[in-house]
Amino acid sequence: MKLFYIVLALILASVNLRPPITSISPLMSTITYDLGISGITASLLTTLPVLCMGIFAPFSVRLSRKWGNEGAIVLALILIGLGTGLRWFAGTTPLMMFTSFLSGVGIALAGPLLSSFIKQYFPDRVAAMVGIYSTAMVTGASISVGLSVPLQHTLGGSWRGSLAVWALPAAIALPVWLRLAWSAHTDRQSGATKSVLHTPLPVRSRRAWLLTLFFGLMAAIFYSLTAWLAPAIQSQGYSQETAGNIQTLFTLISLPSTLFIPMLVHRYQRRVFWLVGCALMELTGVLMLNLSISPWLAVIPLGIGAGGLFPIALMLPIDETSNAEEASSWSAMTQSGGYILGALGPLAIGWYYDATGSLVQAFYGLAGIIVLQVIVQLAIGNKKSSPE
Numbered sequence: 001m002k003l004f005y006i007v008l009a010l011i012l013a014s015v016n017l018r019p020p021i022t023s024i025s026p027l028m029s030t031i032t033y034d035l036g037i038s039g040i041t042a043s044l045l046t047t048l049p050v051l052c053m054g055i056f057a058p059f060s061v062r063l064s065r066k067w068g069n070e071g072a073i074v075l076a077l078i079l080i081g082l083g084t085g086l087r088w089f090a091g092t093t094p095l096m097m098f099t100s101f102l103s104g105v106g107i108a109l110a111g112p113l114l115s116s117f118i119k120q121y122f123p124d125r126v127a128a129m130v131g132i133y134s135t136a137m138v139t140g141a142s143i144s145v146g147l148s149v150p151l152q153h154t155l156g157g158s159w160r161g162s163l164a165v166w167a168l169p170a171a172i173a174l175p176v177w178l179r180l181a182w183s184a185h186t187d188r189q190s191g192a193t194k195s196v197l198h199t200p201l202p203v204r205s206r207r208a209w210l211l212t213l214f215f216g217l218m219a220a221i222f223y224s225l226t227a228w229l230a231p232a233i234q235s236q237g238y239s240q241e242t243a244g245n246i247q248t249l250f251t252l253i254s255l256p257s258t259l260f261i262p263m264l265v266h267r268y269q270r271r272v273f274w275l276v277g278c279a280l281m282e283l284t285g286v287l288m289l290n291l292s293i294s295p296w297l298a299v300i301p302l303g304i305g306a307g308g309l310f311p312i313a314l315m316l317p318i319d320e321t322s323n324a325e326e327a328s329s330w331s332a333m334t335q336s337g338g339y340i341l342g343a344l345g346p347l348a349i350g351w352y353y354d355a356t357g358s359l360v361q362a363f364y365g366l367a368g369i370i371v372l373q374v375i376v377q378l379a380i381g382n383k384k385s386s387p388e
Contacts, residue, residue, distance in 0.1 A: 006121055007132065009180050010114065012173035013073055014136035017110060019144035019166035020084045020103035021049050021223070022251070025230045026148040026244035027159045034159065035093050043350030045100050046227040047343045050219065052104025053111060054340030057332045058201060060112040064328055068188065069117045070181035072109060077177060079106030081170030088164035111335050115318050116328030126318050127266035134311035135259040138251055140169065141226075146248035149241050199325040201333045207320070208330055210379055212337040215313045217373040219342025221282060221366055222306050225250070227346035229302075232359040233295045250299040254307025261308040262315050275312060275377040281305030283370045290363050313338070316380070345369070 024031065024045050032042045063072035083102030090096040114133060122129040148162050155161035202208040229250060233243040257278070265274050285302030289295060317330035345366075352362040 005176075005180070007129075009173075009176050010117065010129065010133060011136045012169070012176055013077065013110060013114060014133045015140035016077060016080050016169045016173060017107050017137050018141035019169065020080060020100070020107065021046050022141040022226055023144040023148045023163050023166050025227055025247060026145055026240065027152060027162065028227070028231050029234060029240060030152070030159050031096075035096065037093055038350075039353040040347065040350040041093070043227055043346045044097060046223060047347045047350075048097060048100040049104030049107060050223050050339050050346070051343040052101055053108040054336050054338065054343060056105050056108035057112050057336035057339065060109045061199070061201070061328055061332050063109065064113060064116060068181070068184050069113050069120060069324075069328075070177065070184040073113050073117070074174065074177045074181050076106045076110035076113065077170045077174050079103065080110070081106075081167045081174070084170065085164050085167035088160050090160055090163075108335075108339070112328055112331040115314060115331035116324045119318050119321070119327035120324035123324075127262045127315060130311050130315045130318065131259045131262045134262070134314055135255060138254050138258045138307065138310075142248060142251035142255070145230075145244060145251055149244045199329045201329050203333065208317070208333055209337075210376065211313075211316050211320075211330070212334045213341075214316075214373065214376045214380060215334045215338025216341025217369055217376060218309050218313050219338050220345030220369055221373070222310060223342050224345035224349050224363075224366055225302065225306065228349045228353075228359060228362075229299075232289070232363065235359050236292065236295065238295070246295050246299055249296070250303045250306075253300055253303030254310075257304050257307035258311050262311045265312060265315070266319075269382060271312070271316075271380065271382050272377060274308060275380065276374055278305040278308035278312075279370055279374050279377060282309070283367055286363050286367050286370065290361070290367075 028042055028045075031037075031045070032039070060072060060076075063075065066072075067075070080103050083099045083104075083106060086099045086102070087096065090099055118126060118129045118133060144166055147165075151162040151165055152159050230240075230243040230247045233246050234240060238246070261274055261278070265271055281301040282305030285298050285300070285305065288298035288301070313334075314331075317334050318327045321327045321330050348365065349359070349362045352365070353359050356362075
């Protein structure tokens with residue numbers, strides 16, 4: 001299989017991993033009003049997929065052993081496309097929650113599988129491929145955030161139609177991955193590739209738990225911003241469309257750091273500098289937002305910080321393992337525990353909003369999480385550790 005085709009497959013799959021979640025935020029106020037749900041219930045629309053990403057990530061290891069990375073990713077794309085497409089018919093809260101659950105399971109499976117896929121096909125180019133992988137994810141998030149409200153207007157005010165449109169990237173990616181899966185299956189049948197080894201989750205490794213904690217704190221901040229940044233901006237008096245544009249700017253600003261920071265970390269090997277530096281940028285952005293400084297300015301350091309931390313969190317378990325099977329197990333563990341912890345972030349903000357009616361003040365809690373994240377980053381340090 002040609003290198004170009006493999007990279008294309010990676011990009012097309014990665015683009016699908018955020019729109020089912022990020023497309024909701026600009027439409028959150030409309031969805032909440034139309035379905036008649038509370039803030040904490042509305043937050044479940046983004047929290048539930050993240051929680052699924054934590055609960056179901058370990059199953060990716062088993063599926064990979066049975067069908068290979070390629071075949072398992074085909075299943076993940078089917079679930080994402082089906083869950084997202086069903087939103088066209090989501091006239092009730094339970095059905096809307098089911099679509100979030102279904103797409104969340106697909107994203108949960110795809111995340112560790114793509115990390116293992118990178119280790120399998122690009123063992124000497126991990127940093128560059130993680131940069132491409134995470135940049136494609138952020139691009140998908142940016143496009144979905146920016147187009148959700150315009151699509152709603154184009155479709156006659158239908159937020160359901162706007163959300164369902166994001167099933168198209170899965171439909172585009174599926175034929176590419178079906179061909180790749182068939183090619184990989186043929187190679188395994190002919191003995192051209194090695195059989196997949198059984199590598200259990202590294203639950204006895206303190207290093208793996210440390211990376212899991214970092215991933216969880218990073219995810220709690222990222223998904224809190226994903227779910228509640230636009231509503232928080234609207235609470236300051238900005239329109240729904242303006243808030244969506246500002247959140248689009250947040251994701252666009254994160255693109256350069258998402259692409260280049262993993263390469264810089266790989267080149268200069270000073271992980272603590274980049275980790276803490278990105279965290280401090282996030283802290284600056286949150287404080288600017290809480291102090292009522294223009295959100296157009298606040299999202300600049302927010303985007304740089306969040307954009308840099310996410311690919312580093314993806315890269316660490318890949319970088320510290322020696323083969324694709326270990327990378328899959330370590331990624332499954334860090335993403336499983338990390339996403340479960342991360343799901344609590346937007347849920348807590350929704351609860352606080354229901355209790356106080358204030359979103360901006362709730363963001364002070366994110367500042368505390370960022371400080372805790374810095375402590376964990378210092379514990380990770382610059383030195384790599386061999387899996388235990």
